[in-house]
Amino acid sequence: MKNIIYSYATVFLLLITSCGNKNNETSSEGEQTETSAIVVTQDQFTSNGLLLGGLEERNFPDVVETSGMIDVPPENRASVMAFMGGFVKKTPLLIGDKVKKGQLLVTLENQEFVQMQQEYLQVYNQLDFLKAEFERNKTLYDEKIASQKNFLQAKSNYETAKAKYQGLREQLQMLNISPSQVEKGAISSLASIYAPISGSVTKVNVSMGSYVSPASQILEIANNEHVHLELTVFEKDILKVKKGQKIQFTIPEASNETYMAEVHLVGASIDDAKRTIKVHGHLENEDDTGFLPGMFVNAMIMTDTKNGLSLPDEAVIESEGSSYVLKLVSQNAEGYTFEKVHVDQGNSYGGFTEISSEDLKQDDxxxxxxxxxxIGG
Structure with missing residues (x-):
């Protein structure tokens, strides 16, 4: 009898527990239904400056993400070197100084310059005599008076001296030493180096009294009036890149601003080690940008476009690895009711994000x- 009573009691407790679980499940489902809706009063909507809007159809570009640097064309960069070694006698410039083409950069001193001028002057003074001797022997040879040997010797002496004269003259001009002044007897141990282009000094590798060899770079000058992008694109993307495509780029270390450029040249060969290719881009509105050669850039090359439905970036929130928007469910005098809807996020461009979802309609x-x-992030 007691066992029967215990059995009835057990069944009764199980029924109570079961009903309690069902009630809890129902209650939990109700809470979830309530929390999926977000209610905002009219006062909250106005005071917080909230804003409603619909989906917009926009063009979104397919992009190739890349990086590179600001650079200048080869003709706008010059390495200043000496044609002959010498000791630095004068160097008034510092990094950042602006120079004009033809401006004095460095003065070098070397006794070899003196020796070269002496040899030039010696040959110069001999030329008239050797020329006259050659012409005299030629006349005698033509008249069968002088021997061919004497004529050829005179010719050889004159031609050798003339070649040496011309060679020394060229070397003096390369050192910016005036041959005409040397011919007047003005010999100097100094040679001057002048700016080959206008621009700014970007490197100074010498100091007063230091010795400069012919292979040493003395200064570097860069003209920043025309800068360009030098981008590196991986092999897998290169067939998408064409001349004339737009480039959007930023300089992350210097500014948050976005700049525009255009693909001007695509390299013709691939780097075997890195499997990359160079892409040359021309900037739009490059005046007054203040860009300097060597600045690092992040860039997107816009290779194609497609249409898509979009919302402003601020309307799409990422949370726990998913993207959400707040869709308006109802609106009355008391306020607004929104539903949190999961969406698939596409490309972002120009402050708008492409979205798609089966739960969305064009007029939402x-x-x-x-x-x-x-809803937070």
């Missing part, structure tokens, strides 16, 4: 501003 309204404050 969404919260465009203040989404993060309501």
């Amino acid at each position: 309204q969404f919260l465009l501003k203040g989404v993060f404050d309501l």
Whole structure:
């Protein structure tokens, strides 16, 4: 009898527990239904500057992400070197100084310059005599008076001296030493080096009294009036890149601003080690940008475009690895009711993000501003 009573009691307790679980499940489902809807009063909507809006159809570019640097064309960069070694006698410039083409950069001193001028002057003074001797022997040889040997010797002496004269003259001009002044007897141990282009000094590798060899770079000059992008694109993307495509780029270390450029040249060979190719881009509105050669850039090359439905970036929130928007469910005098809807996020461009979802319609309204404050990120 007691066992029967215990059995009835056990069944009764199980029924109570089961009912309690069902009630809890129902209660939990109700809470979830309530929390999926977000209610905002009219006062909250106005005071927080919230904003409603619909989907917009926009063009979104397919992009190739790359990086590179600001550079200048080869003709706008010059390495200043000496044609002959010497000791630095004068160097008034510092990094950042602006120079004009033809401006004095460095003065070198070397006794070899003196020796070269002496040899030039010696040959110069001999030329008239050797020329006259050659012409005299030629006349005598033509008249069968002088021997061919004497004529050829005179010719050889004159031609050798003339070649040496011309060679020394060229070397003096390369050292910016005036041959005409040497011919007047003005010999100097100094040689001057002048700026080959206008621009700014970017490197100074010498100091007063230091010795400069012919292979040493003394200065570097860069003209920043025309700068360009030198980008590195991986082999897998190179067939997408064509001349004339737009480039959007930033300089992350210097500015948050976005700049525009255009593909001007695509390299003709691939780097075997890195499997990359160089892409040359021309900047739009490069005046007054203040860009300097060597600045690092992040860039996107826009290779194609496609249409898509979009919302402003601020309306799409990423949370726990997924993207969400707040869709307007109802609106009355008391306020607004929104539903948190999961969406698939596509490309972002120009402040708008491409979205797609089976739960969205073209005429739906969404919260465009203040989404993060309501659902967080």
